[in-house]
Amino acid sequence: MRMTVTCGALLSLAARLALAQPAPPPAGELTSPSSEDRAAGYCDFVRGVGGAEAALELAPELFGAFGVVNAGEASGGAGTTPLGEPTPRITAGLMYDVVGIYRGRALRQRAEADCRRQRALTVLESAIRQGNGLGEEAALEARARVLEEALPQAEALLTSLRNDMKQGQVTLEELNAVQVRLDGLRQLATSTKLARERLAARPRLLPGARLESVLNELRAADDQLEEHNGALRRARAWRLNLRGGYDRLIDVDQDLPLFGQVTLAYNLGHLWQGSANARAREGRRRATLDDVSGVPQRINELVAGLRATQRTEEGRLQEVSTLVSDLEAQLQSMDALQTREIRRFRGYVMMELARLRAEQAYLRAHVESLQSFLGAGAP
Template structure:
């Protein structure tokens, strides 16, 4: 009865083919460094430009002029007198520039946050349904690394038994085929891991929906800052002061000071226009059929479907592993030649199933961390 049950299980296992995936993310040891490097250049760029623009807004202006002016009354009582030389120099500061400078810095910081979220989402989209396979392939490789030496030792021992007449050629071929499956799976796993290193990184623990919300919030902050700069151009509150001397003219104190406030009436119409621009930008990015929102939404549907499928497959594989481990414990106590051959088959099939179980366990965990609540 036990022999019949074992044969049935082996036939069922033979009908299932191992799954090999070839999507990509970087090696875990260099992941954080590559993520930092990917956003550092862009952030330095936009923040450097922001600092350069803000420096002109936050600093005072130095001005000076030299020329001739008509002063006094000419002989005979005419209105214009003899031209006199005049020199003027001083400082001017626009206090509205404080607001503009701070707004420019805020816009640059928002552009940096937007790029960080966007680049992470682009990396996830590039990986597609294979997202999280780096840890899954690593788990499978560890299991195969431990299992292959023992499997090769079994085949070597069986060859020796064949030479001494204690095994048949059919038994040797059956075990060699299972060993070849394990070697092929190990090779496919190694190749897939190498391909992963060429793709953009996506950090473990980041949620796609959270990153998408961050992208939308940062993009809205960029537009809000741009609207603030447009409004600020309507105002100017400047203070000017310095030295002002007209030569050959008596002046008690050759200094001057001035406060000037200007307002552009176009500001009255800016409010609704800025609000429409902000809302239009939000809707355009949300409904763009080739935009990141649409791509991530499609990816989330695909990942949730794969998460459910692999959870179900993991339960099946785990049940088979438990059953085979129980059968292996039963046959270990028996010493007949036929039972020892079934034990060899069980060990090889169990190694393949444990490799698949390790892969599925790690991938389901990774998908859970990316998806959070996996309910659609």
């Protein structure tokens, strides 16, 4: 009996250690800097709920009872007969369900799977919020860098042409034509700045995140979540209770008022749980795929649209790159001639080349960003 109480104390200590030990993150879980982890609050919530529920499963129960039972002896004609008489009884001790260790661990694992699912869901929702602007942030930044370098040169060229006009070397129409092109570059720089500010207000996608991989991560985490739910349902069919403590009958002589007991219980409904759990798991998987308003469907639509954009801009990049090469060659030829008429025409070419270089930088960065998010495979 003393061994029973000792085992109960050791189980209590083991449960406390299990509760204090943090659960390791599952393999393949999405990680991100704390500033970008928009699922951190949800993860704290589900981990807190899982820890609270696991605490009840992992810890032993204290119990106590007081009542009256039939005990004692009565004297009869044929000698002593155990007729019994009401006797007060006090019982107190510890009870521990060993299966609770499995349930507590499953609750923590379910919380981690739920957190993993929410992280993937947050990444995909961020991509949906970006919409067709996904990958455009780097492209706009590349265009802004080119314009930031080209605008001062264009301003200097316009100033030079104004001085030439005062000397009668340039006509007003020629000056206005260059100024119109400069205004076009300024408007492009302004629209680029506004577009960058609009994108900055939207949720940002994690660097290096590939949409199809994150979508597969969401499906795996959702399936794992249902797997842990099924495991918890199966675990309710089993109970392995260890009970021990103090058991005292008042007014009855007892050498050692202690008791110990092991109880194993099994619910026969467990025999029919397997097929039901499998049906629930498969049904959840199909429901996630078939939900027309769900995240997977919206991500598939977004990926299809972005792949079309990627193909279009790859073709446009080749065309713009060819034009840039042609204008650069023309500019080198003009530098060799150095006539007055050529110098005037050179200003038009420089303005157009600056615009095309900005467009080239935008297209190249956008295509690279889309490749990082979508991969190089065909839709």
